Amino acid sequence: MRHIVPFRDINVHASSSHYAFTSPSAQAASAQTLVVDRPSGDLRLNDGPLLGAKRVSSIAGILGMVKLRLGDYPHSRVAVSVLIWVDKYLIVITKAQPMGRLKGHMVYKVIATEILPLRERALHDSDEDTYLALLKIFIKTGPMYFSYSFDLTNSFQRQAQPDLRLPLWKRADDRFFWNKFIQTDLIDLANGATSASGLRGGAQHGADPFILPVMFGMLRITQTRIKSTPLTFTLITRRSRHRAGTRYLSRGIDEQGHVANFNETEQIVILNDDEFGGLGGFAGGEDMRNGKIGGGDGNETQVMSYVQTRGSVPVYWAEVNTLHYTPDLQIRGVETAVDAARQHFDEQINLYGENFLVNLVNQKGREDRVKKAYEQMVRILVSSPDEATQTDFVTDEKIHVVEASQKHQRYDKLHYVYFDFHNETKGLQWHRAQLLLEQLKQGLVKGQYFRGVNMPGDANGRLEVRNQQTAVVRTNCMDCLDRTNVVQTMLARWTLTRQLTDAGVLKSGESADDDKMFEQLFRNIWADNADVVSRSYSGTGALKTDFTRTGERTRAGMAQDLNNSITRYVKNNFGDGPRQDAFDLFLGAYLPSDSISERSLIFKDRRPVLIQAIPYLFAFSFFLVMLTSLTRTAPETTIWPLRVFAFFWCAHFIWTHGMLYVNWPKLNTPRWAQEGYQETMGKVLKDKVIGNLVSGRERGSSNVRLGHLEEGKKRIQ
Numbered sequence: 001m002r003h004i005v006p007f008r009d010i011n012v013h014a015s016s017s018h019y020a021f022t023s024p025s026a027q028a029a030s031a032q033t034l035v036v037d038r039p040s041g042d043l044r045l046n047d048g049p050l051l052g053a054k055r056v057s058s059i060a061g062i063l064g065m066v067k068l069r070l071g072d073y074p075h076s077r078v079a080v081s082v083l084i085w086v087d088k089y090l091i092v093i094t095k096a097q098p099m100g101r102l103k104g105h106m107v108y109k110v111i112a113t114e115i116l117p118l119r120e121r122a123l124h125d126s127d128e129d130t131y132l133a134l135l136k137i138f139i140k141t142g143p144m145y146f147s148y149s150f151d152l153t154n155s156f157q158r159q160a161q162p163d164l165r166l167p168l169w170k171r172a173d174d175r176f177f178w179n180k181f182i183q184t185d186l187i188d189l190a191n192g193a194t195s196a197s198g199l200r201g202g203a204q205h206g207a208d209p210f211i212l213p214v215m216f217g218m219l220r221i222t223q224t225r226i227k228s229t230p231l232t233f234t235l236i237t238r239r240s241r242h243r244a245g246t247r248y249l250s251r252g253i254d255e256q257g258h259v260a261n262f263n264e265t266e267q268i269v270i271l272n273d274d275e276f277g278g279l280g281g282f283a284g285g286e287d288m289r290n291g292k293i294g295g296g297d298g299n300e301t302q303v304m305s306y307v308q309t310r311g312s313v314p315v316y317w318a319e320v321n322t323l324h325y326t327p328d329l330q331i332r333g334v335e336t337a338v339d340a341a342r343q344h345f346d347e348q349i350n351l352y353g354e355n356f357l358v359n360l361v362n363q364k365g366r367e368d369r370v371k372k373a374y375e376q377m378v379r380i381l382v383s384s385p386d387e388a389t390q391t392d393f394v395t396d397e398k399i400h401v402v403e404a405s406q407k408h409q410r411y412d413k414l415h416y417v418y419f420d421f422h423n424e425t426k427g428l429q430w431h432r433a434q435l436l437l438e439q440l441k442q443g444l445v446k447g448q449y450f451r452g453v454n455m456p457g458d459a460n461g462r463l464e465v466r467n468q469q470t471a472v473v474r475t476n477c478m479d480c481l482d483r484t485n486v487v488q489t490m491l492a493r494w495t496l497t498r499q500l501t502d503a504g505v506l507k508s509g510e511s512a513d514d515d516k517m518f519e520q521l522f523r524n525i526w527a528d529n530a531d532v533v534s535r536s537y538s539g540t541g542a543l544k545t546d547f548t549r550t551g552e553r554t555r556a557g558m559a560q561d562l563n564n565s566i567t568r569y570v571k572n573n574f575g576d577g578p579r580q581d582a583f584d585l586f587l588g589a590y591l592p593s594d595s596i597s598e599r600s601l602i603f604k605d606r607r608p609v610l611i612q613a614i615p616y617l618f619a620f621s622f623f624l625v626m627l628t629s630l631t632r633t634a635p636e637t638t639i640w641p642l643r644v645f646a647f648f649w650c651a652h653f654i655w656t657h658g659m660l661y662v663n664w665p666k667l668n669t670p671r672w673a674q675e676g677y678q679e680t681m682g683k684v685l686k687d688k689v690i691g692n693l694v695s696g697r698e699r700g701s702s703n704v705r706l707g708h709l710e711e712g713k714k715r716i717q
Helices: 126-141 181-191 205-210 334-352 367-381 430-447 482-503 516-538 545-550 555-574 576-587 609-629 639-656 671-685 691-697
Strands: 010-014 018-022 032-037 043-047 054-059 061-074 082-102 105-117 144-146 215-226 229-239 263-271 302-310 317-320 328-331 354-359 385-390 399-404 414-419 450-454 463-467 471-476
Touching: 032 205, 043 181, 043 205, 054 082, 061 126, 061 181, 061 576, 082 126, 082 215, 105 126, 105 215, 126 576, 181 205, 181 576, 215 516, 229 516, 263 482, 302 334, 302 482, 317 671, 328 367, 334 354, 334 367, 334 471, 354 367, 354 430, 367 399, 367 414, 399 430, 414 430, 430 471, 430 482, 471 482, 482 516, 482 545, 516 545, 516 555, 545 555, 555 576, 609 639, 609 691, 671 691
Parallel strands: 302 471, 354 414, 354 471
Antiparallel strands: 010 018, 010 054, 018 032, 032 043, 061 082, 082 105, 105 144, 144 215, 215 229, 229 263, 263 302, 302 450, 317 328, 385 399, 399 414, 450 463
């Protein structure tokens, strides 16, 4: 049976009428050329090479094709007529870095890409230029990985027995197929869907090898040793493409049951890995040899993996930036999100089995509202909820558990566990997080982990399943970042010790962290994972990674956390709007308008000029105040108090009308941001100082700024 995998090398040929893609590694008898017509973007397959095009480069793969703009170009002879054109661009991977082999399959990281235009633009369009700039920055900063022969989007358990009759892209997990939207044209060609020209043909299986699934997240493959036993230690975090976005602009759940910042993290240990070239060798422990956990001769290649997830609290909630350090918290009625939460947990239970929902938000202050909403949702979903609370000398609610008293329906597989992380670990008492581990231990033992061994004589490297993971720990805090990282690292270490003890690498009573060299490696890899997840969501590295890396809280780590917190504040208020636009553009959450009549400049700042000018007046008055304080001024002068007044008035105006100065997304501005902007603008119009100036000189412009919100909006299902 032929294993359909993406082409490892592709030559690009270009002409004024088309791009042609061929693979030198394809078998000559069945080789087909992928042709992309210019400027229409229509795709077709051609038997054999296509003549008349010049080879321009060799690429590692096709990331996808994106449509950015539909516009008009005046006909030179007939003034009324227009030529309609569609701006499409091919995105190709020009450089990929090998990251190591996973069970014999090489894994690569996307290092460089190039955007190939299908139409040479005679005139520049400012929106088009902005679209391209967003895409380039997004692709450049996003950690993306792929393999030509291994499915990175699925855990080892989900792909232990793959259907190799299907091409790699059809086996990919839809949640983690990061470039699926921009691969739509190629997927439609392969499936025989309707083309851009309106024609429908049969399935074109020759297009399958051109479709390369890419994963967004973190991946690290390391060959190491524990207690002189060689093994391959791997950590993979896969970020979901659904409801993806930035910290304060992507919270909670959507109507399709997708939650913000959902990540699946898989920790993998491979024993007797062929990548060691036979060095060392390992015979399984007694339990493995006597069949207690699957049997086997102990010398097979063994794969053990453990999966955890993280994701936002599954209710409708948001945090609204106002330039204040702490955003305003909004939570809709829990009952309105029940259907969405059911969809979310249906998927989670189908994929992972029992779900232990670990909630780490603060039980006091503003976060308590999120905690209560989550608990109310769980009470609605499970039948006959049974609740238990543990207290201690630190807090009156150390642990709060909500779960079904008896299992009658599928949602009774949800086990809510609240842990007062903030109070229990206050004062650098990080070891007290072990209290949560003790609470979860029974479920962790029962939920097991995945273990598979190579099937003898199987050329495709499929695994014989000896043990399956039947439960998952789903952890969240407010951001699903810093507190979540600490807990996931703790659970991963405990599970690793259990796996290695079962395998006979460790003796009973020993721990993986007894090997100091491996423990340092383990800590650094998990800290790197925390930084990657945090950067993609908040814009900075994670907090508390000094503890993750060293096991101790240090002053240098606290200083770094302060720097990250300040940077987060700046980026979340002034930089996340364009970043969210880039997410929406790449993932298909926003589709540029198909109407040539809607040619307004989407990215133009349409706020009243006076509102735009106040930050500049603030900066200028600050400069004058500093200049005056450093120079001699006559005591009777009136300039000094006027400058000070201007400085403080501008500062007060910006602070009290912060929503006017947050850099909101321009493509899919959240509804609560629209409402907040209009409400704040209404207050400005009533301002005794500048209200008349704004309403008189810029009448109606407060509504115009958000007028683009109805253009081209479409959320992918």
